[in-house]
Amino acid sequence: MTITSAPTTRGPAALILLARLDSRRLPGKGLMDLAGRPVLGRAIDRLRRCRVVPAMLLATSDRAVDDDLEAFARAEGIGCFRGDASDVAGRCLAAMEAHGLDWFVRICGDSPFVDPEVTDAVAEAYLADPTLDIATNVFPRGYPIGASAEAVSRPALARICAATQALEWREHVTAWAYEHAADFKIRNISPNHSRYRGLSIAVDTPEDLARARAAIARLPDPTDATLAEVVTAYA
Structure with missing residues (x-):
């Protein structure tokens, strides 16, 4: 896949969606039906509205259990990178190296209501300051779980991977940087209210899937609903 460069001197970028099919709490969740589309497909539909970083890449594991995820990504016309199942930070770094990315925006594939405007705002914050390592909306979290976005530079991710081999850190990609925030330049994007705090619009359990369907x-x-409209639909 050819990655479309973001309109910036910071170089090529992509939205990297992270997914695998053997989730402990809801196995197969990424391809489960959500009103006629798989959960992952709903995320892709909404992310197609992103303006700042239009390219998408699925990063899944290299195990046979995730073959169907790769097939789905190919059918959707987005790229797919396959790597280590547990070392998610290493998988992301390898995907960046394979596709020549200078930075990426991390999106969880179990987020069918991920918001393109929020994702764009995180990417714009990253682009606005060329000294940033990470722009995020989860440090601290002000948006619902399921609307998370993190723009991460390739050098920052390489530093994270060099700093620790422990999977409890690498599984969560950016957790090491947040724990050692003094060593990284991080900017957080928050809403101008507290109404989203404590909310989840992700699909991680059977109960989450039932709520998402309702x-x-x-x-x-x-596809076009705003985050406020989605949150209201959950109420």
């Missing part, structure tokens, strides 16, 4: 039935257009 919420999406209340949305006239799930």
Whole structure:
């Protein structure tokens, strides 16, 4: 896949969606039906509205259990990189190296209501300051779980991977940087209110999937719905 460069001197970038099919709490969740589209497909539909970083790349594991995820990504017209199942930071770094990316925006594939405007705001914050290592909306979290986005430079991710081999850190990609924030330049993006705190619109359990199905039935257009509209549908 050819990665489209972001309109910046900071170089080529992509939205990297992270997914695998053997989740302990809800196995196969990424390809489960959500109003006629898989959960991962709903995320892709919404992310196609992103302006700042239009390219998408699925990063999944190299195990046979995730073959169907690769097939789905190819059918959707987005690239797919396969790497270590547990070392997610290493998988992301290898995906960046394989596709010549200078930075990426991390998105969880179990986020069918990920918001393109919020994702763009994180990417724009990263681009606005060429000295940043990470722009994020989870440090501290002000947006719902399921609307997370993190823009990470390749050098910053390489530093994280060089700093620790412990999977409890590398599984969460950026956790080491947040724990050692004095060693990284990080900017957090937060909403101007506290209404989203403590909310989740991700799909991680059977109960989450049931809630997502109920919420999406209340949305006239799930692809174009704003984050506020999605949260209201969950209420």
